[in-house]
Amino acid sequence: MNVLLVYAHPEPRSLNGSLKDFAIASLEAAGHHVQVSDLYAMQWKASLDANDSLDREPDARFNPSLDSKHAFANGRQSADIAQEQAKLRWADAVILQFPLWWFSMPAILKGWVERVYAYGFAYGVGEHSDSHWGDRYGEGSMAGKRAMLLVTTGGWESHYGARGINGPIDDVLFPIQHGVLYYPGFDVLPPFVVYRTSRMDDARFASVQDELGQRLDTLWTTPPIPFRQQNAGDYEIPALTLRPEIAPERSGFVAHLA
Amino acid sequence: MNVLLVYAHPEPRSLNGSLKDFAIASLEAAGHHVQVSDLYAMQWKASLDANDSLDREPDARFNPSLDSKHAFANGRQSADIAQEQAKLRWADAVILQFPLWWFSMPAILKGWVERVYAYGFAYGVGEHSDSHWGDRYGEGSMAGKRAMLLVTTGGWESHYGARGINGPIDDVLFPIQHGVLYYPGFDVLPPFVVYRTSRMDDARFASVQDELGQRLDTLWTTPPIPFRQQNAGDYEIPALTLRPEIAPERSGFVAHLA
Numbered sequence: 001m002n003v004l005l006v007y008a009h010p011e012p013r014s015l016n017g018s019l020k021d022f023a024i025a026s027l028e029a030a031g032h033h034v035q036v037s038d039l040y041a042m043q044w045k046a047s048l049d050a051n052d053s054l055d056r057e058p059d060a061r062f063n064p065s066l067d068s069k070h071a072f073a074n075g076r077q078s079a080d081i082a083q084e085q086a087k088l089r090w091a092d093a094v095i096l097q098f099p100l101w102w103f104s105m106p107a108i109l110k111g112w113v114e115r116v117y118a119y120g121f122a123y124g125v126g127e128h129s130d131s132h133w134g135d136r137y138g139e140g141s142m143a144g145k146r147a148m149l150l151v152t153t154g155g156w157e158s159h160y161g162a163r164g165i166n167g168p169i170d171d172v173l174f175p176i177q178h179g180v181l182y183y184p185g186f187d188v189l190p191p192f193v194v195y196r197t198s199r200m201d202d203a204r205f206a207s208v209q210d211e212l213g214q215r216l217d218t219l220w221t222t223p224p225i226p227f228r229q230q231n232a233g234d235y236e237i238p239a240l241t242l243r244p245e246i247a248p249e250r251s252g253f254v255a256h257l258a
Numbered sequence: 259m260n261v262l263l264v265y266a267h268p269e270p271r272s273l274n275g276s277l278k279d280f281a282i283a284s285l286e287a288a289g290h291h292v293q294v295s296d297l298y299a300m301q302w303k304a305s306l307d308a309n310d311s312l313d314r315e316p317d318a319r320f321n322p323s324l325d326s327k328h329a330f331a332n333g334r335q336s337a338d339i340a341q342e343q344a345k346l347r348w349a350d351a352v353i354l355q356f357p358l359w360w361f362s363m364p365a366i367l368k369g370w371v372e373r374v375y376a377y378g379f380a381y382g383v384g385e386h387s388d389s390h391w392g393d394r395y396g397e398g399s400m401a402g403k404r405a406m407l408l409v410t411t412g413g414w415e416s417h418y419g420a421r422g423i424n425g426p427i428d429d430v431l432f433p434i435q436h437g438v439l440y441y442p443g444f445d446v447l448p449p450f451v452v453y454r455t456s457r458m459d460d461a462r463f464a465s466v467q468d469e470l471g472q473r474l475d476t477l478w479t480t481p482p483i484p485f486r487q488q489n490a491g492d493y494e495i496p497a498l499t500l501r502p503e504i505a506p507e508r509s510g511f512v513a514h515l516a
Contacts, residue, residue: 156496
């Protein structure tokens with residue numbers, strides 16, 4: 001199978017760098033093909049702007065989504081964007097690896113999402129009607145592919161528990177797992193999270209590697225997070241709220257799990 | 259009073275650009291002093307990296323937090339970072355204005371947070387003991403200052419309701435409002451959110467302006483979101499989980515509201 005690892009850490013000689021090297025070696029040893037988008041090494045342009053489209057009228061008003069739509073449809077995207085889209089098409093599975101900075105992904109990775117997720121590619125896909133509100137949340141260009149987050153954080157596991165001060169890790173990651181990955185159609189696997197990274201010794205690193213290796217070995221068989229499909233009957237359209245009879249006692253992120 | 263508006267949209271001739279201009283005019287008409295960090299106009303460097311510290315050893319291993327700590331403590335931060343920190347010190351209130359892209363802030367603004375929020379300035383502040391786990395979540399360098407999000411989104415209000423498919427807006431914004439703003443000590447006001455931005459005509463824009471004007475007029479009196487202070491007794495330290503007797507029936511983000 002083909003695996004794309006999108007990696008966002010500025011220092012190769014870091015815990016993240018070691019985990020990346022281990023993941024590549026582990027996947028290749030199992031016979032998979034791996035491509036790595038090492039965003040810092042690539043000096044990835046993080047900020048979405050008018051330069052993401054080739055030969056625009058310089059004085060034309062820039063509309064992020066309409067310009068993206070036009071550039072995607074007409075082959076006028078900047079080359080770095082088109083290359084990353086080709087990697088996504090090639091991949092059977094995508095791993096986003098990053099340190100959790102301020103409770104989200106690093107800016108350089110957020111900018112990868114913003115620029116690579118073009119209108120017509122990752123959003124604005126499919127028809128809008130009374131029963132189908134675009135191919136999104138369970139349908140879309142990434143349908144049939146799997147995705148997983150590989151995240152490190154300095155905080156303790158308890159800080160990200162059900163009543164931990166940072167909020168539950170599944171809720172902290174929901175905007176990424178549901179909003180960035182499930183939205184264009186990925187099946188999203190439970191995240192692999194390494195907590196309290198300042199307390200890493202050789203023994204603990206060996207055990208983290210073992211656990212990560214098991215997750216990589218089961219990348220094709222681990223059941224995905226059971227997010228609800230938008231267009232499969234659970235939601236009113238176009239309000240996109242859960243129908244009253246669906247999990248009537250629930251609200252918030254958890255309500256979107258079947 | 260002094261207001262810092264941190265603004266992240268690439269096109270001045272946009273809804274966001276118009277709202278920014280209105281906010282500045284409205285605040286200045288009320289006698290306040292306003293500084294604007296227009297991140298796209300400033301060509302703000304979005305990606306945190308080793309170049310954020312002056313005169314590092316070029317081959318030294320880069321550690322994002324330890325390098326930040328050293329640069330902050332020794333006056334060796336790059337000038338753009340120090341300038342933004344000076345604006346934060348000057349401000350009595352801070353407004354972060356941005357379009358919601360993929361359920362979070364644009365990369366350029368995320369990179370402002372990552373680079374300006376230095377170790378010793380926005381985190382790593384205060385003592386750690388059995389009863390005090392750093393000056394954070396209600397204490398810290400920004401204590402006594404107010405902050406508010408001004409957010410636009412193409413999605414409908416119902417999509418961000420209690421049972422809306424994107425998740426409740428308060429939960430989508432929790433990693434920013436609680437994790438980025440309350441963490442270093444800001445009092446965080448309820449957000450000002452403009453939904454369904456593709457359906458904006460003159461009448462609706464006038465009414466949005468009126469509502470925003472009211473929020474700016476009451477910037478100093480609006481009650482902040484009642485997040486729980488970390489070190490005021492509600493949390494076990496160092497587990498940083500809510501004590502069993504505090505809101506025992508609650509978990510998730512909402513449990514951190516008093």
